[in-house]
Amino acid sequence: MFRMLKLRPPHGWRTVLWELAIVTLGVLIALAAQQWAEARSWDAKLRQSRAAISGELAKHYNWSVEWRVILPCLVAQTDRLRDRVERSGSVLQPAPLFSEAAVPRYTIRLPGKEYSDAAWQAAIADGTASRLPPELRRELADHYTQAAMLRAETQSNLEDQMTLQTFGRPLLLDAVVRFSLIERLERLRGRVEFMDVQAGQLIDHIQTVGMVPRPADAVRDVERFGTYKFCKSQGLPTRSFADGMKAVPN
DSSP: OOOOOOOOOTTOHHHHHHHHHHHHHHHHHHHHHHHHHHHHHHHHHHHHHHHHHHHHHHHHHHHHHHHHHHHHHHHHHHHHHHHHHHHOOSBOOOOOOBOOSSOSSBSSOOOOOOOOOHHHHHHHHTTOGGGSOHHHHHHHHHHHHHHHHHHHHHHHHHHHHHHGGGGGSOOBOOHHHHHHHHHHHHHHHHHHHHHHHHHHHHHHHHHHTTOOOOHHHHHHHHHHSHHHHHHHHTTOOOOOHHHHTOOOOO
16 A cells, blocks of 8 residues: 655745745735736826817817807808899809918808817727726717718818809809709708707717817817808808807707
């Protein structure tokens, strides 16, 4: 029969247990330190990401306030061109052609803001978006979805702004041409009115997430924008800034 050998550590089991406890404690400390460092790293990333998103939303807010303020001016411009078509006889009475450094020629002045989403896309790419509180993440996702729609509609507006230069020429007007011009203006009018609502909804999102910039900054920015300056110089109607900053509930 084999006899079981009794293991006897040279310095006793108490020493072994003590050394094992020290090693275990060291591993736990190392893991805790690693987790602490990772948590600090993510906290720093989240602060940077939120700051970048807040800065991006501040621009969206100011651009949306611009839309809300100048909507009456945009509608008046489209109505003025439509009235010109309706009043003209067989030849269109040419509309005035305006010019400035940013826009060489135009008969109607429209904003061209891009509603960028670079900060939000960066947050998604580096994983910080997934670490935001769920309600904040959902609100931001909805906001940027609407911002993308405004971006696409802005591009359509700029294309219309270029084609509407034709109103500066004495076009021959038959029934088909007259209908085509009026239809184009009505489509543009409907789009800018819809974009006004969307701009108000973006303001609502920004208010909800608590990232509204200072009102004075919004006023300062809008007052230096080209379309606002054009509306004021032409004596066209605008909303007050107080009304322009009112949100449209989503």
